[in-house]
Amino acid sequence: MEAHGIIPEIIDTKPSALAKVVYPGGVTVELGKELTPTQVKDQPEVSFAGEDGSFYTLFMIDPDVPAEYRDICHWLVINIPGSNVAQGQTVIEYVGSGPSKESGVHRYVFLVFKQTDKITTDLFVNKTSQEKRGKVKTRDYIAKFKLGAPVAGNLFKAQYDDYVPTVRKQVGLE
Numbered sequence: 001m002e003a004h005g006i007i008p009e010i011i012d013t014k015p016s017a018l019a020k021v022v023y024p025g026g027v028t029v030e031l032g033k034e035l036t037p038t039q040v041k042d043q044p045e046v047s048f049a050g051e052d053g054s055f056y057t058l059f060m061i062d063p064d065v066p067a068e069y070r071d072i073c074h075w076l077v078i079n080i081p082g083s084n085v086a087q088g089q090t091v092i093e094y095v096g097s098g099p100s101k102e103s104g105v106h107r108y109v110f111l112v113f114k115q116t117d118k119i120t121t122d123l124f125v126n127k128t129s130q131e132k133r134g135k136v137k138t139r140d141y142i143a144k145f146k147l148g149a150p151v152a153g154n155l156f157k158a159q160y161d162d163y164v165p166t167v168r169k170q171v172g173l174e
Helices: 138-144 164-170
Strands: 020-023 045-047 055-062 072-081 089-092 106-114 150-158
Touching: 020 150, 055 138
Parallel strands: none
Antiparallel strands: 020 045, 055 072, 055 106, 072 089, 106 150
């Protein structure tokens, strides 16, 4: 994470473990490797070592959008029981990477945090909406919900490909 600028830009402490992220078709995220938007268009399976009886939060963010939108949240799931992401509460539905043609390579960061308590929110952003995805400050969420240091994380890089217009149209950007 340090080598990719995630520490100290987004978080202060290195995750204690690597989250396993596998996309449909078997595409696996390997820390810092480049994938295409076409490869990551569908929601992946994320696994990590969660404790029974504890709740976790999963973020997927893009910190490489223009500063006024930082960070873009591509996926947010809270109240994950143990390591069962599918049983958590989706707050922001998954949207794959969609960097604009001229913006170069973007980092897409997965972070998993152990919660101190169950989180309550009425916020829900569906996969066809850009509203509430931008101007997300990961550090603010960490502080607000007392999430502490990440227990797992991973990241990939992606840049524009021919699938990006589909992603951007899905969320109302084109």
